[in-house]
Amino acid sequence: MNAPRTRVQRRPVHGVLLLDKPLGLSSNDALQKVKWLLRAEKAGHTGTLDPLASGVLPLCFGAATKFSQLQLEAPKTYEAVALLGTTTTTGDAEGEVLQQRAVEAAQITPERLAAVQRQFTGPIRQVPPMHSALKKDGKALYEYARAGIEVERPARDVVIHALELALVLTEQAQPAIKMVVTCSKGTYIRTLGEDVGAALGCGAHLTFLRRIGTGGIGVERCVTLAALEAMDEDARLACLEPVESLLAQHVRVTLDSDNAGRFLSGMRRRGPWADAPAVAVFGERPHALLGVGHVAGGELVPGRLLSPLEIQQILESSPRAERGTLEPTL
Incomplete structure (x- = not known):
């Protein structure tokens, strides 16, 4: 038992x-x-x-x-390796082989690689892979794919902010392309690897993918x-980083106790602030993150707010935190 x-x-x-x-x-x-x-x-x-x-x-x-x-x-940054000459049903090593071609490393000249790198840098359009979590009629595409059903997928606009391509050899001495990609959300690196292989005239599939940066x-x-x-x-x-670590790109605004309480109630505040689309708002005493908002015309407009209970729990868990409470003002 x-x-x-x-x-x-x-x-x-x-x-x-x-x-x-x-x-x-x-x-x-x-x-x-x-x-x-x-x-x-x-x-x-x-x-x-x-x-x-x-x-x-x-x-x-x-x-x-x-x-x-x-x-x-x-934006996200990835390192990836695309094996040249072999395409698969999924665009990666999990899928079944669709086509194989012999590829000599000498065929992939620096000039060809540089041209392909330019071709896929900047705004591009991608057709999402069938083996993805995108939904059609309430069902994930990979569910259709597993049932052997191919559905039409409209191409989507994505941005490749930076792309580096380099010819490498695998442990089995097979030619492959190492990619370092910084891209917008919604970019499929598997699809990019397939498209790079197609542009090189030999096809490819991903054998390695690692996200090395995000935001x-x-x-x-x-x-x-x-x-x-x-x-x-x-x-x-x-190991936990504070909640505000997600708000590094936000402008910081600090409010006194009275204005902090009113802001937590969802009330707009006026002040000498420059217009800003993304603002992280803190209370002065105790020093604590209250939430986010934006500033327009000298007016601080609340967005997503923490609750007083969340703020108090954060203060109590911080060894250097000031003690105190922040209650909404009605």
């Missing part, structure tokens, strides 16, 4: 954990593992990373989930799941 499972006692946890996601785990599986390790009540991630990809995956806990969309919208967060700041599992609970909590 199996022993009864111990029920995990959840607790409020607020902050951002920068995870270096391992291969083989879905983004949600990684999130659930870290949520369990932190015993957190509420969690969310900032956009999916394929199980066959590793790298930067910011995980949001508690109040940070209110701002996870900001990372979803942010200014580099992989060097991330912690691995294995390292997190080996830590005690205090060390895991110490």
Whole structure:
């Protein structure tokens, strides 16, 4: 007879954990593992990373989930390797081989590679792959693909902000293209690898994919799941970055206690601020993040706000925090 499972006692946890996601785990599986390790009540991630990809995956806990969309919208940077000469049903190593061609490294001249690099830098259009989570009629495309059904997918506009292509040889001495890509949200690196292979006249599929940056967060700041599992609970909590780490690109505005309470009630405030589309708003005493908004015509307009309870929990969990409360003013 199996022993009864111990029920995990959840607790409020607020902050951002920068995870270096391992291969083989879905983004949600990684999130659930870290949520369990932190015993957190509420969690969310900032956009999916394929199980066959590793790298930067910011995980949001508690109040940070209110701002996870900001990372979803942010540009991403990837390293990838596309094996030349072989195409697959999925555009990566998981799929069945569709076509194979012999490719000599000498065929891929620096001039051809430079021309293809220019071709795929800047605004481009991509047809999303069938093996993707995009939905048609309420059903994910990969579900159609698994059933052997091909559905029409309109091309989408994406932006390749920067692209570096280099010819490399695999351990089996096969020619491949190493790609370093900085791109807008919605870009499929598998599709880019296929399109680069097609432009080179030989086809290709991805054999390696790693996200090395998102929204200014580099992989060097991330912690691995294995390292997190080996830590005690205090060390895991110490890995959390504050909620405002998601708001690094926002203009900072600080309000006194009276205006902070009114702002938390959803009231607009007037002040000597320049117009700004994205503002992170803090209370002065105690010093605490209140939420985000924008400034137009000298008026601070509330957007996503933290609750007084969330603010108090964040203050209580910070060893250097000032004590105090911020209540909405009606």
